[in-house]
Amino acid sequence: MRTYPPNLVIGLALTGIIVVMAVMGVVWTPYDPVAMNFTARLAPPSWSHWLGTDEFGRDQLSRLMTGAAASVKISVLTVTLAISAGTAIGIVSGFLRGWSDRIIMSLNDVLLAFPGLLFALGLLAVLGANETGIILALGLVYMSSVVRVVRGTVLSLREREFVEASHVMGNSLGYTMRRHILPNCIAPLTVLATSMCGWALLAESALSFLGLGVAPPAPTWGNMLAGSRAFLDQAVWLVTFPGLTISMALLGINLLGDALRDRLDPPHEEARPVTQPLLEVSNVTLGIGRAGPKIVKDASLSIAPGRSSASSANRVRARPCSAARSSGSRRHPSVWSPATSASRAARWASSTMPVCGQCAAAA
Amino acid sequence: MLRFAIGRIAMAIPTLIMVGVTVFILVRIIPGDPASLMLGDVGDAAALAALRERLGLDRSLPEQFVIWAGLLLQGDMGTSIATGQPVLQTIIARFLISLQVVVPAVILSTLVAVPMGMLAAWRQNKTSDIALVTSATLLMSIPTFWMGMLMLLLFGLKLGWLPIVGYVSFSESVRGAALYLVLPIFTLFLHEVGVILRMARASTLEVLGLDYITHARAKGLPESTVMWRHAFRNAFGPTWTLLGLILGNLLAGVAIIETVFTIPGLGRLLVDAIFARDYPVIQGCLLFIAGIYVLVNLVVDLLYPIFDPRVTAQ
Numbered sequence: 001m002r003t004y005p006p007n008l009v010i011g012l013a014l015t016g017i018i019v020v021m022a023v024m025g026v027v028w029t030p031y032d033p034v035a036m037n038f039t040a041r042l043a044p045p046s047w048s049h050w051l052g053t054d055e056f057g058r059d060q061l062s063r064l065m066t067g068a069a070a071s072v073k074i075s076v077l078t079v080t081l082a083i084s085a086g087t088a089i090g091i092v093s094g095f096l097r098g099w100s101d102r103i104i105m106s107l108n109d110v111l112l113a114f115p116g117l118l119f120a121l122g123l124l125a126v127l128g129a130n131e132t133g134i135i136l137a138l139g140l141v142y143m144s145s146v147v148r149v150v151r152g153t154v155l156s157l158r159e160r161e162f163v164e165a166s167h168v169m170g171n172s173l174g175y176t177m178r179r180h181i182l183p184n185c186i187a188p189l190t191v192l193a194t195s196m197c198g199w200a201l202l203a204e205s206a207l208s209f210l211g212l213g214v215a216p217p218a219p220t221w222g223n224m225l226a227g228s229r230a231f232l233d234q235a236v237w238l239v240t241f242p243g244l245t246i247s248m249a250l251l252g253i254n255l256l257g258d259a260l261r262d263r264l265d266p267p268h269e270e271a272r273p274v275t276q277p278l279l280e281v282s283n284v285t286l287g288i289g290r291a292g293p294k295i296v297k298d299a300s301l302s303i304a305p306g307r308s309s310a311s312s313a314n315r316v317r318a319r320p321c322s323a324a325r326s327s328g329s330r331r332h333p334s335v336w337s338p339a340t341s342a343s344r345a346a347r348w349a350s351s352t353m354p355v356c357g358q359c360a361a362a363a
Numbered sequence: 364m365l366r367f368a369i370g371r372i373a374m375a376i377p378t379l380i381m382v383g384v385t386v387f388i389l390v391r392i393i394p395g396d397p398a399s400l401m402l403g404d405v406g407d408a409a410a411l412a413a414l415r416e417r418l419g420l421d422r423s424l425p426e427q428f429v430i431w432a433g434l435l436l437q438g439d440m441g442t443s444i445a446t447g448q449p450v451l452q453t454i455i456a457r458f459l460i461s462l463q464v465v466v467p468a469v470i471l472s473t474l475v476a477v478p479m480g481m482l483a484a485w486r487q488n489k490t491s492d493i494a495l496v497t498s499a500t501l502l503m504s505i506p507t508f509w510m511g512m513l514m515l516l517l518f519g520l521k522l523g524w525l526p527i528v529g530y531v532s533f534s535e536s537v538r539g540a541a542l543y544l545v546l547p548i549f550t551l552f553l554h555e556v557g558v559i560l561r562m563a564r565a566s567t568l569e570v571l572g573l574d575y576i577t578h579a580r581a582k583g584l585p586e587s588t589v590m591w592r593h594a595f596r597n598a599f600g601p602t603w604t605l606l607g608l609i610l611g612n613l614l615a616g617v618a619i620i621e622t623v624f625t626i627p628g629l630g631r632l633l634v635d636a637i638f639a640r641d642y643p644v645i646q647g648c649l650l651f652i653a654g655i656y657v658l659v660n661l662v663v664d665l666l667y668p669i670f671d672p673r674v675t676a677q
Binding site for chain 1: 382384385393504506512513520611612616633636637640645649652657
């Protein structure tokens with residue numbers, strides 16, 4: 001049975017819970033999320049209000065579900081704006097090069113010269129602190145990262161044979177970009193978009209917490225947490241559940257992002273690449289004593305081209321003489337300074353068996 | 364090295380100019396008269412005319428920028444609409460408060476997270492590695508505003524070990540100031556430890572895969588020497604760059620932690636200015652933080668050759 005990496009499974013599960021919560025927040029909630037009920041003010045979690053109520057008697061679960069819908073909507077729209085605009089600009093910039101590329105990248109670098117949240121705050125001061133303002137501000141801030149990633153990918157793709165072939169076949173620039181370049185940008189964009197969902201969710205919550213997001217009484221996770229500050233000592237549930245939901249969502253997205261990166265961008269994680277064995281030994285025959293079978297016969301060694309000899313020496317080190325180990329002796333060093341590659345390889349071959357180089361030579 | 368430093372400084376100057384242009388344009392695209400925005404609703408006609416004259420609002424936009432930049436270079440960022448105080452002085456006073464939170468948090472988290480990240484890389488896929496990476500991912504996923512509130516709840520309200528919210532300056536009481544800063548610093552520390560640990564682990568893993576490390580091991584060097592003498596310097600380069608970005612981002616995002624702990628820092632000044640539509644302060648804060656961000660990254664780049672001298676040769 002095929003097994004999936006734990007970060008993918010947990011990430012999908014957590015993200016799935018948040019998405020289901022958001023969808024349910026749109027279609028059905030146990031109570032009206034903004035309806036006040038002063039007879040149930042600051043009620044702790046109970047059967048009638050699973051997650052308790054706030055200072056106005058509003059059901060916390062209903063508000064969390066509606067807040068999930070608002071947060072997910074803002075995140076998805078922000079990422080959609082950033083990805084669509086950033087991809088179009090990045091492809092044009094990377095594919096056309098020249099002056100257009102220089103101008104676009106200079107403007108993009110200006111965006112990158114600001115800390116993301118600072119630029120978003122600046123834009124919110126201009127656009128107004130509301131839902132549309134947040135989407136536009138965060139979308140513009142994240143777009144700069146998309147432009148960089150897409151342009152980098154396009155620069156490496158535009159020299160490939162299949163792009164040249166498309167030119168030779170007489171395809172237009174637009175067709176080549178759409179049909180051949182864009183599909184190859186999808187893998188890095190998927191990884192980036194997943195991470196950006198997390199950034200957007202966190203930034204939206206932070207801005208709402210600061211009072212610069214969706215205005216109350218409409219609930220978002222950030223403004224629910226901000227509202228709970230005054231009741232920290234009276235109603236712990238008001239602090240616990242919104243924070244837990246944000247953390248769960250971020251953890252899910254982070255794990256999912258890691259899993260996607262491992263799958264779609266493998267060189268990032270392959271820190272110790274072993275694509276080709278440094279030294280291959282085959283057809284080894286060994287024996288003990290002159291009268292006995294041969295120690296080594298038909299041994300075939302092949303060293304990977306261009307690899308350092310130190311690597312094979314390290315493999316020798318990893319296999320100390322088992323006879324010496326069992327006797328507790330330190331007379332058979334497991335590391336030595338080989339003189340030539342050939343002798344080193346031969347020694348490595350002998351060291352793979354339970355005798356050290358010196359024992360093999362004596363035999 | 365000198366050539367590298369001059370080149371890098373020369374690259375930072377246009378960036379600073381572009382940052383200035385962007386902030387200038389940002390305030391100019393707000394609908395309405397910039398002079399009215401700068402003076403607020405209470406500005407009288409004479410004051411408006413004087414400010415228009417001073418900012419050169421009857422001239423072309425490039426000329427206005429030159430006048431504005433000239434005033435800026437003289438340290439004139441205008442006066443706050445809300446308080447009537449000079450903007451630059453207010454910003455510097457608040458900036459020094461924010462630094463007391465941000466800098467210790469970054470230093471502490473680096474001191475803890477880098478060795479831990481290297482340990483995780485050294486023990487790749489072992490239990491300790493998995494435990495460290497999982498903890499780092501969990502810490503990264505907890506927003507600082509929630510973490511701060513949990514800290515307040517636990518150490519302030521339940522245990523009563525530390526004061527809950529507020530700020531005392533070091534000139535008033537060193538002990539009091541330190542006590543008030545413990546929780547905000549610890550909150551930021553916990554968050555940044557996660558971020559830095561993952562970066563340190565990733566960059567160490569990359570270095571551990573290189574041939575010179577294999578060679579060092581093949582020479583029979585102890586693992587501690589391999590890790591600290593050979594792997595650390597190369598592995599720390601990317602983390603060092605990240606630290607510059609973290610420091611800049613924290614200065615921009617410190618408003619969140621300042622809101623939780625009611626600290627009158629630079630971030631809170633900016634957010635309050637946005638609420639009050641105090642445009643001179645908004646403009647000043649944007650310029651100041653973005654300028655500091657560029658300068659911090661410049662310093663990070665200039666010190667980078669300590670960890671990787673190859674960059675000076677490129």
